Amino acid sequence: NSDLFDQAVDILARNDKGTYTVPTHGLYPFQWNWDSALSAIGLNYINEPRAWTEIETLFSHQWEDGMVPHIIFHQEDDGYFPGPEVWQTGRPVPTSGITQPPVAAFALRRLFNRAKDKEAARTRAAALLPKIAAWHDWFFANRDPEQTGLVAIIHPWESGRDNSIDWDDAFSRVPTEGVGAFTRRDTLHTDPAHRPTQEQYQRYIWLVERFRSLGWDNSKLHEASPFRVVDPGFNAILLRSCADLADMADDLGETALAETSRARVAKGIAALEAHWSDKYKQYLCYDRAIGALIDSPSIGGLLPVFAPIPEERATAIAARLETLGNRVKYLVPSHDPDVEDFDGRRYWRGPAWLIVNYMIADGLARDGYDQVAARVVSDSVELIRIGGFAEYFDPMNGAPCGGPHFTWTAAMVMEFLK
Template identity: 35%
Template sequence: MTSSLVNTAQNILNSNFQEKKGFTLPCKGLYPFQWYWDSGFIAIGYAHYDINKAKSEIETLLNAQWNNGFIPHIIFHNESNSYFPGPDFHMAELHLDASTEYKSTGMTQPPVTGFVLEKIYQIAKDKIDILDFIKKNIDKVYDNHTYFYKNRDINNEGLVYIYHNWESGTDNSPVWDDIWKTMNSPDYDFERRDTSHVDPSERPTKKEYNYYLHIIDIAKENNYDDAKIAELSPFLVQDPLFNAVLIKSNNALINLYKIIGNNEDKITQLLKWTNKGVKSFNTKLYDDELGAYVHYDLRNEKPIRLVSSSSFVPIFANIPSKQRAAQLISTMITKFGGEDMYLCASFDPTNERYNPKKYWRGPVWINLNWMLYYGLLDYGYNEIAQRIKSDSIELVDKVGFYEYFDARKSVYNTESKGCGGNNFSWSAALFLDLINN
């Protein structure tokens, strides 16, 4: 089983790799460009068998970085009419610091690149070669972190905001539902492209897209100026997933700068950001009653008291104490770990908003499982870590390398496919890493 799946995973990545452009499609047809956090996860998979492709993935992403350190969530390397909204809607060039060479969006995604560089360093056999590559690129990643803390930490508390649900990576999570109720969005006339590739019932609704486009329009009206967005965007959230990934990447950069040497100033700054962020995480984002980290709605100044897979990702960044981690994992097993459930659903299966097949409203995602797996190992929860790993591999073995998966074991007695796009790159890439660990 394993060797066959390894071959399939490598074939998916190789098939999705765009030779002339040097990046990998997340999924043919459905996602025809380069995505920020997809590229990071994809590079980890390549590192196990083709280090040059891993390097290319990261370099291509960093080449599109803006002058202020910002890295967009999509880089439109090629023309394609199979995705909406495209570059003509986003108009990222309205920002003075936007890349003049690459068309992109004016929003970002969870900043995985720091921990990806460290992971690639750990995997690579030729340490001298990979360290040389990291030396050439690490300051760009540091500049990306500087951008976040300089422009997105409006309360100077070590927690940065996202201004669009797409920046979270968890696009249509039920976590956002109450924010949509505060918004009065126009009804946009547009043609969806994603629903021609996959089952519309597994995707966000047209009404949700109206909110998504409205937020982009507000950002465009203000030339993607961060201060104006912080002042005016109806969506302004401190997300535990996004901030945990940033802190994990801070720590990875610290480790890599120590190996490189002569970077004490950057290490000192990264430590300051991290210490401040961890403290705020534990005082502001932890909900004792729920036993989980939650999102904080900055616009409406209140916590969003819902539990999702994002609630547990802080263990990946060593944010909770051992005692708090125990509480967190107890919540995960109690709510998400039932006998009929694969770990870990993307949203609380005990909540009425849970939907087992609809994108980020309930299905299992391999990238979140991958982060939880390593976090659980770090805290010594080896048995639960192995359950998450074996659940992830079993899902892939049952139905293939899909984008996401129904968490209910019983459905696979009658169904033989996953959800969303098939031959999905990060599912293939992170499977390769899990198998090799």
Template identity: 50%
Template sequence: MTTHRISSALDDQARAILQGNDRGGYTIPTDGLYPYQWNWDSAFAAWGFSTFDLDRAWTELETLFSAQWDDGMVPHIIFHKQDPGYFPGPEVWGTNKTPATSGISQPPVAATMARLILQADPEAGRERIAALWPKIVAWHRWWRDYRCGTGVVAITHPWESGRDNCPDWDIGMAGVDGSNVGEYTRRDTGHVDPSMRPGKAEYDRYIAMVQFGRACGWDQREIVANGPFLMEDPGITFILTRANDDLAAMGRDLGHDVSEIEGWAADLRAAAPRLWNPETRGFDARDLKTGRFADRIASAAFLAYLAGVETPELAARMDGIWDAVRYGFPSADPAADSFEPRRYWRGPSWPVVNALLAIGLKDRGLDAAAERLRRETAELIEAHGFFEYFDPIDGTPCGGDAFTWTAAIWLTWAGADDPAKGAA
């Protein structure tokens, strides 16, 4: 998987994007469209910074965890500074936190990114990870306590998955009443072509879920028990499984007893077959309101490689889906009626997900597949720059430009001399 350095000019551009989106201890995903600190974006930003500024990488994670709630949750948005150009802002969420935050979380990739950063200089990072480690443990315990009631991870809002409008969530979204949310003005469609973003009916439902959370004071047990949306998510299930492995590995090096964390990972692996849908021949989301599978297969299903729970049947599905497009792995099945190659998570190829998939493939010994994914992702960035996501069929750049995590993925993996081997 080792390659030559592809383009030093692109390296310079990627570093400039990270530094340009730096707001002093935290990094925004891109100017205008996303003016705050986002949870998993920030973790990837830290990985990117680690290629040229290790201190800044650790600071990114420390700032993220500075907004951790008392119950252990790390919110998906931290509103460090007011920006009227974003909706829904802190006044809509109404969490009454300082700093202001949203009321949901996001995929827990921080432990995996922290371990990759630590590998760059274990001695220099030892004190930093020692301080962060108990905070990450508390966050993982929050997932266990509040989201793993059926054995796998469930989400209470599509935004919590990080894959906001993925077809996985359509059946759960259908049961959400968005007709009474009132008037509001979206800001995202002023920055990006509306055809590349979720539609208004979807957004109404998103806001209805936020309003329910605010009305109950963000009582997580109430939201799980009676909120309008609750679906099992293969993506976070597999990310958390891997993150528990990485957290345990770092804890052992620090001299901690990690048996509890190892148990969390084992329990998630044991429960993973619950997500297997024989109809789609893959790991699938499930609506816990109805008990029904989504009957969709998405890129999240293949994060099973990251967690070490892949199956031979899944490998066959991966080849069919991947070969149906040209650039990277599509976020949704190209053969499905719901596939839209340029609309956010309903089809585009995301460099950040491609990187996670490649780490999993590499760890499973599938070097050729991992290298193919790196090469295709690099081709997109070389041709079009650092966009948020891309049309997987013709490579059209989509979403926000000068995007932090795409720049980070270039520096760490897509354009790297020694692409990430994963936290082994």
């Protein structure tokens, strides 16, 4: 195990650009939002101040309206598409114009609780808290205009689960006509069979062009997007982060912020009940554009165990994971393998991802489902042993997929081994 830990340390060093890390060289040569937040938890084992810097760098590129973009293009690199010339967001340091799962407050609380230098941690947390709060405010103002308690994503890239089967129907309403010619770069770095399809890329870019034509004005984008989906996994990350932000706010004497944040958790968890499926014994996504649940059992519906959901739901999810564990060799598949479109190698249509395993295991352990939590952790470590620090893995046979030497995979391994 110490060997695996040392390998993880080497990967973090290899992908460290000084004030931020790249997810992996080649395929993802910039700073990604949720990659950075989760990777900071690994960096903390090596260099505590550097871990805080990772999150601070991310927030130093926050937009005036509160959004924290999903990519910060710190330096030029033509090995990635779509680059700044496609996004055209007009930022001093170019960024994308959409966001990603808001896991920063969760990660920050982990750094805060583990800090050896408590004094520095309090100062740095106090400076970050209002910025994270502004991001959360941005979500509830712009992505939940009817104040349902849950936010929508307006682009599949925001979910982090780019090509999930969950999006297929909703995404088919996004046109492909009128999208200019483009050349993908992702398929130069990795096996095209592990990546989204060309047609999906056309729709991804159609949405980017639509939002760009509206000047990236977030007060307009939610209504203007034909793709508006409420993902229980995304919302669980937001709600867990709201709960963690509230705890830090209490520690730092910010009682008003703690109260607002806790109220959001209560409202959001109550609203999630409408996403529960008795058929699948898990949560489902909701297509806000047409007002219907999406009949698609993915990891997005299991991830809520990361948030403080009712005990009865957590028990059902723990049982569901056990059932899935009999169907795959390695938990947790990003989609139910009994669904026809399941594809164990294609990105988020089946593969197991260690970051999701980490969040699920964390929630299960917190709620006392130790046995299934232990299975998720031991499967994760086994995947690394067999396949190295890949981006994701085929849950059926453990084959490593996507990019190699992955920063957040390494960070999660450090947590699993500790």
